[in-house]
Amino acid sequence: MKRTEWFNRTFPVIEDNGLLPAIIERLSGTPARIEEIIRTTAPELLIIKPGEKWSIKEEAGHLSDMEPLWLGRLEDLINGATELRVADLTNQKTHAANHNATPASVLLQQFHEQRQQLVSRLWSLEDEHLAKTALHPRLKTPMRIIDLAYFVAEHDDHHLAGIRQLLG
Numbered sequence: 001m002k003r004t005e006w007f008n009r010t011f012p013v014i015e016d017n018g019l020l021p022a023i024i025e026r027l028s029g030t031p032a033r034i035e036e037i038i039r040t041t042a043p044e045l046l047i048i049k050p051g052e053k054w055s056i057k058e059e060a061g062h063l064s065d066m067e068p069l070w071l072g073r074l075e076d077l078i079n080g081a082t083e084l085r086v087a088d089l090t091n092q093k094t095h096a097a098n099h100n101a102t103p104a105s106v107l108l109q110q111f112h113e114q115r116q117q118l119v120s121r122l123w124s125l126e127d128e129h130l131a132k133t134a135l136h137p138r139l140k141t142p143m144r145i146i147d148l149a150y151f152v153a154e155h156d157d158h159h160l161a162g163i164r165q166l167l168g
């Protein structure tokens with residue numbers, strides 16, 4: 001099954017802030033979902049790189065690499081920025097990290113700790129924060145906190161689906 005490339009995706013505006021608790025729950029469950037996949041996969045399969053694509057460990061490491069951006073964009077929104085901070089669209093951090101040399105348990109722990117920061121910050125928000133908007137630099141669309149949270153959850157699932165495809 002063909003998976004839509006990430007940069008070809010579009011995202012709906014979510015009008016109902018009452019959906020945010022469910023999206024936060026989805027975000028908080030991503031580390032456990034990755035752990036379940038990695039825990040049941042033979043270690044030698046975690047580092048296979050099909051063609052120019054990332055290995056399973058690199059996919060997992062990439063999610064951890066992105067956490068500072070997500071937390072930074074959340075702070076951008078809270079602080080009233082007009083535009084969200086820019087992502088490195090070449091993913092140099094992931095390419096340079098050598099995630100295949102890092103034990104899977106370390107990758108999982110790093111991601112779990114970083115994701116907990118994002119989830120805790122989201123749970124701490126007041127309703128007044130939820131109305132603020134900032135322009136997404138690549139999509140050129142305004143985002144609110146709920147849109148950012150949904151975007152991150154979709155990014156998680158995009159990479160989890162990639163991992164599942166690697167497992168065949």
